[in-house]
Amino acid sequence: MELHGVDISQGELAQALKRSPKSARFTRARAQQLPFISASFDAVLRHMALMLMSDHQGALKEVSRVLKSSGRFAAIVGADAPISDAQKFFIDCISGYARKEEYEDVSFRESNLRDPIVLRKLFLSHFANVSIDRIEVALLWSAQQAWDWFSSMYDLALRRIDSIQKVKARFLNLVGDNGLKHIVALQLIQATKH
Numbered sequence: 001m002e003l004h005g006v007d008i009s010q011g012e013l014a015q016a017l018k019r020s021p022k023s024a025r026f027t028r029a030r031a032q033q034l035p036f037i038s039a040s041f042d043a044v045l046r047h048m049a050l051m052l053m054s055d056h057q058g059a060l061k062e063v064s065r066v067l068k069s070s071g072r073f074a075a076i077v078g079a080d081a082p083i084s085d086a087q088k089f090f091i092d093c094i095s096g097y098a099r100k101e102e103y104e105d106v107s108f109r110e111s112n113l114r115d116p117i118v119l120r121k122l123f124l125s126h127f128a129n130v131s132i133d134r135i136e137v138a139l140l141w142s143a144q145q146a147w148d149w150f151s152s153m154y155d156l157a158l159r160r161i162d163s164i165q166k167v168k169a170r171f172l173n174l175v176g177d178n179g180l181k182h183i184v185a186l187q188l189i190q191a192t193k194h
């Protein structure tokens, strides 16, 4: 089996390289312009990336192009879930910090693909046998585990924060010693080439 990974970010590719079998190959490219010949893959997986892209149609069209006839596509995107106490505490801790100047205009195009109706319509315009399953992962965190999760997201890096340690101390203090429940909600979309 040959494994090819694609991302637009060199940093993400470097992380992937560390965790992958030696035989895996990685290429820096845009999902809307894949550097592969048509009908060359049996399957494509796209994990937590489609919803961040600016041209969803173009990104799916390319997957369909590189898949062999009856090839399979699976993608994971986020889903709506009630905001947890852990999230509320984290937002409370970072909301006073402004965006770094260079990131002021950065926006994550998350919103419309959280709606399964929009998602189905998008996939049906490029694929057959589209199924969408909601997956919920219920987590019970200690304060440190909750911090590790949220601090690994983009939010901290985008903001002008003088002392991350200060933000962390406030978060741990707000959470206290009780465990926190948090639900990660995702959508798994599976489809085949038309």
Ligand SMILES: C[S@@+](CC[C@H](N)C(=O)[O-])C[C@H]1O[C@@H](n2cnc3c(N)ncnc32)[C@H](O)[C@@H]1O
Pocket: 006, 007, 008, 009, 012, 029, 030, 031, 032, 046, 047, 048, 049, 052, 053, 054
């Ligand atoms: C939340 S990360 C997920 C990374 C990886 N798929 C994983 O699951 O660990 C989203 C990724 O989408 C990539 N990305 C966003 N738009 C892209 C595009 N148009 N083409 C290729 N990659 C893109 C970003 O560089 C980022 O690495």
